[in-house]
Amino acid sequence: MNDFLNLESKLLEIEGSGLLRRRKTLSGSQGTRITIDGKSFLNFASNDYLGIAESKEARDAVTKSLHEFGFGSGASHLVVGHQSPHDNFEKAMAEFLERESTLSFSSGYMANLGILQSLATKGDVIIADKLNHASLIDGVKLSGAESKRYPHCDLDALEKRLAASGQNKFVVTDSVFSMDGDIAPLPDIVGLCQKYEAILIVDDAHGFGVLGENGRGICEHFELTQKQLPVLMTTLGKALGGNGAVVSGDKKLVDYLIQVARSYIYTTAMPASVAAGNLANLKLLMDNNERVEKLRQNISYFKMGFEVRALSKRVQLMPSNTAIQPVVIGDNQKLIVLNEKLESRGILVGAIRPPTVPKNSARLRVTISSGHSQTQINELLDILAETI
Numbered sequence: 001m002n003d004f005l006n007l008e009s010k011l012l013e014i015e016g017s018g019l020l021r022r023r024k025t026l027s028g029s030q031g032t033r034i035t036i037d038g039k040s041f042l043n044f045a046s047n048d049y050l051g052i053a054e055s056k057e058a059r060d061a062v063t064k065s066l067h068e069f070g071f072g073s074g075a076s077h078l079v080v081g082h083q084s085p086h087d088n089f090e091k092a093m094a095e096f097l098e099r100e101s102t103l104s105f106s107s108g109y110m111a112n113l114g115i116l117q118s119l120a121t122k123g124d125v126i127i128a129d130k131l132n133h134a135s136l137i138d139g140v141k142l143s144g145a146e147s148k149r150y151p152h153c154d155l156d157a158l159e160k161r162l163a164a165s166g167q168n169k170f171v172v173t174d175s176v177f178s179m180d181g182d183i184a185p186l187p188d189i190v191g192l193c194q195k196y197e198a199i200l201i202v203d204d205a206h207g208f209g210v211l212g213e214n215g216r217g218i219c220e221h222f223e224l225t226q227k228q229l230p231v232l233m234t235t236l237g238k239a240l241g242g243n244g245a246v247v248s249g250d251k252k253l254v255d256y257l258i259q260v261a262r263s264y265i266y267t268t269a270m271p272a273s274v275a276a277g278n279l280a281n282l283k284l285l286m287d288n289n290e291r292v293e294k295l296r297q298n299i300s301y302f303k304m305g306f307e308v309r310a311l312s313k314r315v316q317l318m319p320s321n322t323a324i325q326p327v328v329i330g331d332n333q334k335l336i337v338l339n340e341k342l343e344s345r346g347i348l349v350g351a352i353r354p355p356t357v358p359k360n361s362a363r364l365r366v367t368i369s370s371g372h373s374q375t376q377i378n379e380l381l382d383i384l385a386e387t388i
């Protein structure tokens, strides 16, 4: 390769700052226990919040669909790749989310690029929370609109930016912040969007399946209507234990995205079996809210146990009532050492460092699932108490 790339020295620099990342290869399915290099770990690192990434229902549906529809979809949605499982899933999802229409994308990342590129354009302004997910940040760049950021969940700062912008305005935010676990003050944000005639776009990747009595997500949690929250992005790879994403809103929105969203148009449709698996897991949520309720109990149980062991005297547990429970360590190297200790004790949690989070806020990202038992949560807490 050409020398100017200097990949080796760039890699060394990344490693020197304690930022080199390594993939772990699982030899089996996702779950509360996973196997890596022949060793079994207690898993508090996945986003499978409802413990259904390995559900029997999804496996059966995928298998059945594979026999009926084959493996690859063979084309993009607008050519001949759109099969009935894609359609069935979109309809069921619209019903569950209580939205007029939904459109599925192959991933949340692509959905966010598609929304922002389609709806915002040069001359518009997009006002975004500073801690928004990377896919939203990239979508803003792709749109060509002017970008303004406001300090995390700071409503006064948001209002100032809205008031100072004369052009067409969008406000973009995560519902539940992926590395902090806190919830955006959406009723207030909705009010500001109405006052300043801005269009609100919300990414509910970590709210769906977690928030609201039935796990419908951020809209159920705050009782927000489609009118108040016109553009909603929901991912399927997290609490739904599947893959892909949907954008939902009124029929006009979906019809328009089908025409212009480049990340929808210029890509092969996801395999029909994936849509069938997504639908099978969605049906689990539609049937009852037991898993959602159990997740809520597990989150409280973890937080209570953290207090009981006086762990918050030593490290900060960020204020969060969602499945994402970050424990702030600060220094990158300290986090790495701690994380290695946890791994040697058979515990896996997310070890999140800059640039994913701000400098000096490296953290353990503990994620809770409804699949965890209280015994497993106690095991995590006891080992944290011994190692932190």
Ligand SMILES: *Cc1c(COP(=O)(O)O)cnc(C)c1O
Pocket: 106, 107, 108, 109, 110, 112, 133, 135, 174, 178, 203, 205, 206, 235, 236, 237, 244, 245
């Ligand atoms: C994971 C995530 C995405 C991307 O979704 P994928 O389906 O994994 O591509 C988008 N937004 C947020 C907030 C996320 O956490």
